Amino acid sequence: MCVAEAAALMGCTPRHIRALIADGRLSAERVGARVWAIAPTALDHYRRHRGETAA
Numbered sequence: 001m002c003v004a005e006a007a008a009l010m011g012c013t014p015r016h017i018r019a020l021i022a023d024g025r026l027s028a029e030r031v032g033a034r035v036w037a038i039a040p041t042a043l044d045h046y047r048r049h050r051g052e053t054a055a
Contacts, residue, residue: 001038003018003035006026006043010047018036021036026042026043026046
């Protein structure tokens with residue numbers, strides 16, 4: 001899915017999704033100069049683990 005689709009599912013802005021990708025907190029693959037592809041499994045993983053911190 002694209003950044004806009006991920007943002008809609010997460011209830012946030014595309015800018016926030018791109019920041020998560022840049023920070024390495026959400027994995028995505030660049031498929032063009034300005035286009036990211038986000039696997040649904042990567043988004044699910046982020047949603048399950050976003051509140052966890054390293055011990």
